[in-house]
Amino acid sequence: MASEQRIQELEAELNKTSYNKRTQHHVGLIKAQIAKLKEKVETAGSGKGKGKGFGVKKTGDATVILVGYPSTGKSTLLNQLTSAKSKVAAYAFTTLDAIPGVIEYRNAKIQLVDVPGLVAGAAAGTGKGKEVLSTIRIADLLLIMIDVPNPEKQLDAIKKEIYDSNMRLNEKKPDVRIKKLPKGGLQVASSVKLTKTNIETIKAMLKELKVNNAEVLIREDITQDQLIDAVEGNRLYIPGIIILNKIDLISEEEVNNLAKKLDCIPISADSKTNLDFLKEKIFEKLNFASIYMKRVGKAPDLNEPLIMNGGCTIRDVCERVHREFVLKFRFARVWGKSAKFPGQRFMLDHVLEDRDIIEIHLN
Ligand SMILES: Nc1nc2c(ncn2[C@@H]2O[C@H](COP(=O)(O)OP(=O)(O)O)[C@@H](O)[C@H]2O)c(=O)[nH]1
Ligand SMILES: [Mg+2]
Incomplete structure (x- = not known):
């Protein structure tokens, strides 16, 4: 209970503090303290009332x-x-x-x-x-x-x-690499200019989050919240x-x-x-793409497309249709957005686009 009360106090303080270069450090430390306390409350509370969900079974695509x-x-x-x-x-x-x-x-x-x-x-x-x-x-x-x-x-x-x-x-998951080490203190480096926080604050926040020995490489202009997310690691x-x-x-x-x-x-x-x-x-x-299959000399089947992921390649389609297709593959012809002209020839690594039509030629 003491932790919950402390979280409330800290959150109240956060709410009345405006965020700017001068308050940045202070705010970062409060946020890290809150994160640590919440983690403590969650672990203590697991088991009781954590919410089991309704047991929905996933089906379909x-x-x-x-x-x-x-x-x-x-x-x-x-x-x-x-x-x-x-x-x-x-x-x-x-x-x-x-x-x-x-x-x-x-x-x-x-x-x-x-x-x-x-x-x-x-x-x-x-x-x-x-x-x-x-x-x-x-x-x-x-x-x-x-x-x-x-x-x-x-x-x-x-x-x-x-x-x-x-x-x-x-x-997106923030691009921050944290390698925890047994000793040696904190080494924090950033490959981009940080505009929303700074290295000193990040070091202080890491200590607050009980990360005392680590190599940290930051590769995007993260916020303080994203730093906490990267350290906690359990975000969905x-x-x-x-x-x-x-x-x-x-x-x-x-x-x-x-x-x-x-x-x-x-x-x-x-x-x-x-x-x-x-x-x-x-x-x-959902990043789906419909890919229509066509047989040589026939019209494409526009009623039953394959449901693929966006960014799929001809190889992915071949693997989905028949395992032998990749082995016997000669080339494919493609009609649609990913082709420069109708029926352009491509090899396995070509990336398809939604609603493309593909004709696979085998040996
Ligand atoms: N005016 C209006 N009422 C709607 C619309 N959609 C739902 N409702 C009404 O809003 C109320 C709540 O709808 P319900 O689907 O039970 O909401 P739920 O609790 O979010 O599942 C019902 O009286 C519906 O008839 C809409 O598009 N327009
Ligand atoms: Mg309802």
């Missing part, structure tokens, strides 16, 4: 989970996009379990899961918060659903809950799309302003507005 405040329209969207039936109601906390459905789009089978609503304080155990936050860790993509009239407040709160559960939304980096629902209730102008400001996709689940666009964005964000 990817798993996408809907998160948001209660009554934002998550169940309505699941029902519109899949054949699942999740109960919809005008009161909060209608959905008490995880309900899966399947979106079939461009030949991909995308599992969509509806979970109970999240509210502020979920990470600390409010509502079914811990179960929900534990369940969403299996997602390949999160759909964060917000609605009017308070989308911004909801978004900030949901992002905070996700952050506090050690998930990092739409962030997860992509997300923000959806603004119920746009039927506001003017077109308001919709456009919010879409820009919050970088979200506006929809109305109830009136089925913009749902095809949303499906395409989900497909893109």
